[in-house]
Amino acid sequence: MNARDASDDTEIQRTLVSDPDLGFTMLVRRHQPGIYSGARRLTHRHEDAEEVAQETFLRAYRALARYDDERIGDLRIQGWLWTIALNLCRDRAKRSAKEPSAVADPAGAATDTIPIDADSWNGRLSGLSNAQRTAVVLRHVVDLPIADIADATGRPEGTVKTDISRGLDRLREALTREELR
Amino acid sequence: MTNIESTLAGLIEEPPEGLEASTVVNAGAGDLVAAVDSRFGPLWIAWSTIGVTGLTPAFASPTVESFVDHHRRVSYKAMALPKPLAAQIDEALTTGEPEGIAFDLRGISEFQQSVLRSCATIMPGQVRPYGWIAEELHKPGATRAVGTALAKNPIPLLIPCHRVVRSDGSVGNYAFGPEMKRDLLIYEGAIAL
Numbered sequence: 001m002n003a004r005d006a007s008d009d010t011e012i013q014r015t016l017v018s019d020p021d022l023g024f025t026m027l028v029r030r031h032q033p034g035i036y037s038g039a040r041r042l043t044h045r046h047e048d049a050e051e052v053a054q055e056t057f058l059r060a061y062r063a064l065a066r067y068d069d070e071r072i073g074d075l076r077i078q079g080w081l082w083t084i085a086l087n088l089c090r091d092r093a094k095r096s097a098k099e100p101s102a103v104a105d106p107a108g109a110a111t112d113t114i115p116i117d118a119d120s121w122n123g124r125l126s127g128l129s130n131a132q133r134t135a136v137v138l139r140h141v142v143d144l145p146i147a148d149i150a151d152a153t154g155r156p157e158g159t160v161k162t163d164i165s166r167g168l169d170r171l172r173e174a175l176t177r178e179e180l181r
Numbered sequence: 182m183t184n185i186e187s188t189l190a191g192l193i194e195e196p197p198e199g200l201e202a203s204t205v206v207n208a209g210a211g212d213l214v215a216a217v218d219s220r221f222g223p224l225w226i227a228w229s230t231i232g233v234t235g236l237t238p239a240f241a242s243p244t245v246e247s248f249v250d251h252h253r254r255v256s257y258k259a260m261a262l263p264k265p266l267a268a269q270i271d272e273a274l275t276t277g278e279p280e281g282i283a284f285d286l287r288g289i290s291e292f293q294q295s296v297l298r299s300c301a302t303i304m305p306g307q308v309r310p311y312g313w314i315a316e317e318l319h320k321p322g323a324t325r326a327v328g329t330a331l332a333k334n335p336i337p338l339l340i341p342c343h344r345v346v347r348s349d350g351s352v353g354n355y356a357f358g359p360e361m362k363r364d365l366l367i368y369e370g371a372i373a374l
Contacts, residue, residue: 025211037193
């Protein structure tokens with residue numbers, strides 16, 4: 001059996017009810033790239049991002065096995081997945097802080113698969129507060145709707161919008177400072 | 182969208198190759214597939230974290246894609262079987278006894294699973310009629326259903342559906358033809374040349 005590329009979350013949710021394993025595969029195929037890309041900007045090492053991108057879905061799979069059909073149908077998939085992923089990102093950040101040997105990726109490690117200077121952007125993003133960095137990454141890297149970011153972070157939508165706006169301002173300031181050097 | 186926002190959108194990255202497969206397989210939602218050599222020619226084997234989920238000779242399914250298309254679970258191509266599993270399968274195909282090999286029969290009906298488990302108790306050198314399995318399952322009227330369940334055996338050779346024959350002693354049908362069934366039973370000493 002091959003897993004089809006899902007056209008939308010509604011189709012995934014229907015399949016999760018009728019054929020849980022196939023539905024799960026569709027869920028991974030559709031959302032793992034976003035979770036990985038977001039985790040790549042919110043953790044320091046690509047191994048951490050890979051772990052987050054895998055563990056998020058393993059936890060989701062175990063949770064789905066406990067949910068009834070109605071609960072699966074009511075899920076806001078991206079917000080729910082990112083609730084799990086952000087917890088894992090926070091755990092990895094705490095672990096990295098306790099392990100001085102766990103060094104961040106060396107310069108250049110982040111730029112293998114994308115054409116823009118990801119290392120520099122990681123540096124600029126690390127200058128934001130946690131809330132701003134999370135909101136900016138989820139909105140503009142992962143392309144999550146504000147409502148899903150609010151679900152995932154547990155912050156009101158208005159606060160999320162403020163986090164994004166202030167985060168973008170700080171990134172612009174950082175770029176301006178770099179240009180003046 | 183301002184420039185900074187479009188630049189951030191460009192930070193999306195493809196996950197490392199194999200991450201989807203390892204996630205789905207480690208969750209238990211999918212299988213890996215690889216070929217092993219055997220005296221029947223190459224065999225496609227699918228396995229999960231629990232056990233073997235499928236087996237098809239390459240003469241019946243020439244490409245891994247055709248095997249995956251017909252396999253009941255989502256599957257990803259692997260380079261090779263884990264060495265211990267490959268050794269167990271090699272041994273089982275030689276002796277006719279799949280000792281130590283775990284089977285993962287999820288995704289097929291309870292009745293078919295019970296038919297296959299009963300079939301797996303038939304030792305090499307023995308044959309049993311379809312009705313014997315029906316009796317074993319306390320469903321004496323289910324002989325035809327037993328035949329249907331065996332015809333859909335996802336793990337032939339290792340689950341020895343070839344050892345179930347007609348009550349008149351003739352070998353009966355087999356997914357890979359009655360000649361192969363007869364050859365298998367002769368090899369195992371269950372019937373004479």
